[in-house]
Amino acid sequence: MKTKILARTSKTITFIIVLSCLAALASASQLLYESSGISNFKLVQSTEGSRTITKTSQDYEVFRNYTEPGGEELYLVSSAKTVTQYLDAEGITGGVSWSVRKGPRLENVLWGKSEQATELNVHGVQPVLVSGLGGCCAEMTGYRLFDIPSGRLLMSFNDFSWREKVTQPFSLEVPNSTLAFRYIGAISQDSTRDRDFVDPTPGKQAALLLKYANESLKQKIQVDMEVETGYGVSVLEFKLEKDPTAPNSDKVEIQDNQVRLWNIDGATNPSQISGVLLKVVLDAGKGEKILKIPVKNDQLDLNQAIIPSGVTIHPIVQFRTL
Numbered sequence: 001m002k003t004k005i006l007a008r009t010s011k012t013i014t015f016i017i018v019l020s021c022l023a024a025l026a027s028a029s030q031l032l033y034e035s036s037g038i039s040n041f042k043l044v045q046s047t048e049g050s051r052t053i054t055k056t057s058q059d060y061e062v063f064r065n066y067t068e069p070g071g072e073e074l075y076l077v078s079s080a081k082t083v084t085q086y087l088d089a090e091g092i093t094g095g096v097s098w099s100v101r102k103g104p105r106l107e108n109v110l111w112g113k114s115e116q117a118t119e120l121n122v123h124g125v126q127p128v129l130v131s132g133l134g135g136c137c138a139e140m141t142g143y144r145l146f147d148i149p150s151g152r153l154l155m156s157f158n159d160f161s162w163r164e165k166v167t168q169p170f171s172l173e174v175p176n177s178t179l180a181f182r183y184i185g186a187i188s189q190d191s192t193r194d195r196d197f198v199d200p201t202p203g204k205q206a207a208l209l210l211k212y213a214n215e216s217l218k219q220k221i222q223v224d225m226e227v228e229t230g231y232g233v234s235v236l237e238f239k240l241e242k243d244p245t246a247p248n249s250d251k252v253e254i255q256d257n258q259v260r261l262w263n264i265d266g267a268t269n270p271s272q273i274s275g276v277l278l279k280v281v282l283d284a285g286k287g288e289k290i291l292k293i294p295v296k297n298d299q300l301d302l303n304q305a306i307i308p309s310g311v312t313i314h315p316i317v318q319f320r321t322l
Helices: 002-028
Strands: 040-045 051-067 071-086 092-102 110-115 117-123 128-133 140-148 153-157 170-173 181-187 203-211 217-225 234-242 254-255 257-261 276-285 290-296 309-317
Touching: 051 117, 071 117, 092 117, 092 128, 140 181, 153 181, 153 203, 153 217, 181 234, 203 276, 203 309, 217 276, 234 254, 290 309
Parallel strands: 170 257
Antiparallel strands: 040 051, 051 071, 071 092, 092 110, 117 128, 128 140, 140 153, 170 181, 181 203, 203 217, 217 309, 234 276, 254 257, 276 290
């Protein structure tokens, strides 16, 4: 009998200790920041019988920027999104509003934006976020790449690999360096937005806008080509390859759309950025046209580009390299 009483007493004491620990933790914790939003869902049928789904949602994504030595910058991207999908036809529309906060308590509002868009994705490693506007049928989602700390628009682009979630175009990283990421992307004539082409070369049609950015957009290059009657321009391939003419290019590491330039490990001068080339394969009814442009001196080097017959390229935006 004494044994049972002692066991019961021991359990009671243990339970009291656990409750005391939880209470101590609760009293010691401190709320640093809190936010909430509204989510809803609507299924609507028009008088003609067509149906639409409208979803409104609030989302929060945190980006952690690790600094030296052992420091951290904390960012919060808070967004409200409304997207309408058509059940009985192709197409999607929507709008997104977001703001970026920073600080140990997320006390500083850095910037915010609202635009027509159907998705917003924050990169897990790089300090960028991407908004995307979907469309209909054969249209390609038009993406915009923003710098998280400053809110600067780095470039607009399409994803020619049709990824389910897009957080960046091609990126170049110099390992063990403070140099910022470099980005390479392109806009086609099928993009849902930002088709800001200029008049093409006589006898040709505007096909593609190539872009190169570091802390801001540095190059925008238009590709024009001859198009067979009744045809449009198709982008068959858009990729980065190792540049065999660049020193130590065998050390370059390419994983999907992310490139690490181990050939210039630890470089501090932007002019050292090299080691890859952009390969674009186009077809407009006159056979495949293969265009190759190397990255040299921190830019797409048009002087060293391989340009097939029936294709011309010319810069729209070109900042001088220091």
